[in-house]
Amino acid sequence: xxxxxxxxxxxxxxxxxxxxxxxxxxxxxxxxxxxxxxxxxxxxxxxxxxxxxxxxxxxxxxxxxxxxxxxxxxxxxxxxxxxxxxxxxxxxxxxxxxxxxxxxxxxxxxxxxxxxxxxxxxxxxxxxxxxxxxxxxxxxxxxxxxxxxxxxxxxxxxxxxxxxxxxxxxxxxxxxxxxxxxxxxxxxxxxxxxxxxxxxxxxxxxxxxxxxxxxxxxxxxxxxxxxxxxxxxxxxxxxxxxxxxxxxxxxxxxxxxxxxxxxxxxxxx
Amino acid sequence: xxxxxxxxxxxxxxxxxxxxxxxxxxxxxxxxxxxxxxxxxxxxxxxxxxxxxxxxxxxxxxxxxxxxxxxxxxxxxxxxxxxxxxxxxxxxxxxxxxxxxxxxxx
Numbered sequence: 297x298x299x300x301x302x303x304x305x306x307x308x309x310x311x312x313x314x315x316x317x318x319x320x321x322x323x324x325x326x327x328x329x330x331x332x333x334x335x336x337x338x339x340x341x342x343x344x345x346x347x348x349x350x351x352x353x354x355x356x357x358x359x360x361x362x363x364x365x366x367x368x369x370x371x372x373x374x375x376x377x378x379x380x381x382x383x384x385x386x387x388x389x390x391x392x393x394x395x396x397x398x399x400x401x402x403x404x405x406x407x408x409x410x411x412x413x414x415x416x417x418x419x420x421x422x423x424x425x426x427x428x429x430x431x432x433x434x435x436x437x438x439x440x441x442x443x444x445x446x447x448x449x450x451x452x453x454x455x456x457x458x459x460x461x462x463x464x465x466x467x468x469x470x471x472x473x474x475x476x477x478x479x480x481x482x483x484x485x486x487x488x489x490x491x492x493x494x495x496x497x498x499x500x501x502x503x504x505x506x507x508x509x510x511x512x513x514x515x516x517x518x519x520x521x522x523x524x525x526x527x528x529x530x531x532x533x534x535x536x537x538x539x540x541x542x543x544x545x546x547x548x549x550x551x552x553x554x555x556x557x558x559x560x561x562x563x564x565x
Numbered sequence: 566x567x568x569x570x571x572x573x574x575x576x577x578x579x580x581x582x583x584x585x586x587x588x589x590x591x592x593x594x595x596x597x598x599x600x601x602x603x604x605x606x607x608x609x610x611x612x613x614x615x616x617x618x619x620x621x622x623x624x625x626x627x628x629x630x631x632x633x634x635x636x637x638x639x640x641x642x643x644x645x646x647x648x649x650x651x652x653x654x655x656x657x658x659x660x661x662x663x664x665x666x667x668x669x670x671x
Contacts, residue, residue, distance in 0.1 A: 355586065357588060357635040359570055360570065360588065360590045363570065511633075514593070514635070515634065
């Protein structure tokens with residue numbers, strides 16, 4: 297008769313591990329903010345080639361959209377037959393710093409609007425033109441061109457008390473567990489940045505360079521496209537483009553990144 | 566919509582090696598992908614790129630489906646005399662795009 301040491305069946309030990317893991321995650325549901333001096337742009341974690349791509353406008357594929365944006369800026373459109381340049385003149389002067397302070401409060405919408413929504417508001421109010429579709433080449437081109445004028449400037453969310461409840465709503469969403477995976481944005485980007493998720497580095501999610509040329513997309517894309525990517529990664533139903541939830545998240549993220557430099561249009565893997 | 570972006574130095578010395586950079590907007594759809602309803606997305610790529618210097622071809626490349634969207638070429642040549650660099654991209658579905666750049670040799 298052999299003496300057998302009692303051992304825990306593998307299934308129970310596995311369940312215990314999972315429970316412990318879940319407990320560890322649960323104990324950090326409310327992510328603590330990253331200290332201001334530890335915030336870093338995803339640029340710093342890029343490989344040498346991607347950095348070179350972002351740094352040189354003759355290599356950065358996003359330059360193709362910026363070029364389109366400049367053409368659209370000067371092109372008359374809509375029933376009013378007006379170009380952006382007819383009101384705002386030279387974008388390199390008038391649009392300097394604009395992207396660094398968006399989303400901003402809109403009286404018409406009684407809430408925050410992002411840069412893309414501002415462009416479409418201008419189209420409907422002043423150009424009497426139909427709105428450009430989300431992620432359309434034209435809208436990305438215009439937002440990249442406007443964003444480009446703020447490159448190198450510090451992100452400066454407006455000091456507007458009307459925005460406070462919306463920033464808080466964005467923060468709440470950032471910390472809220474969603475989807476079948478049941479995780480919040482903060483669990484990765486506040487609590488575990490710098491570590492790996494599968495083979496990829498977890499960034500801090502600082503929106504310094506939107507719209508970005510994402511190598512995975514083989515195209516330019518907005519911050520909301522990126523947010524929706526993360527949501528579907530969590531197997532949650534992503535909020536629609538332009539939904540207040542997405543704008544609030546954008547607003548919170550820009551507030552969270554205050555003081556970091558604008559890199560638009562950035563390159564990311 | 567976007568015009569190709571060409572980057573060459575405005576002036577070079579005779580005999581000097583100089584760099585030419587080109588970037589063109591193209592989706593480079595490889596033809597191996599399917600839509601959510603199972604239909605094949607047909608191939609749509611740039612197949613050839615060439616550059617000529619005062620009418621003489623100095624660079625040519627064949628492109629294949631594994632090449633990323635918005636293909637970028639970076640190559641070098643020797644400055645012989647001033648003139649024009651002509652660039653041509655040819656692709657599927659009758660795609661054809663040209664661009665040119667002036668160069669001064671002193």
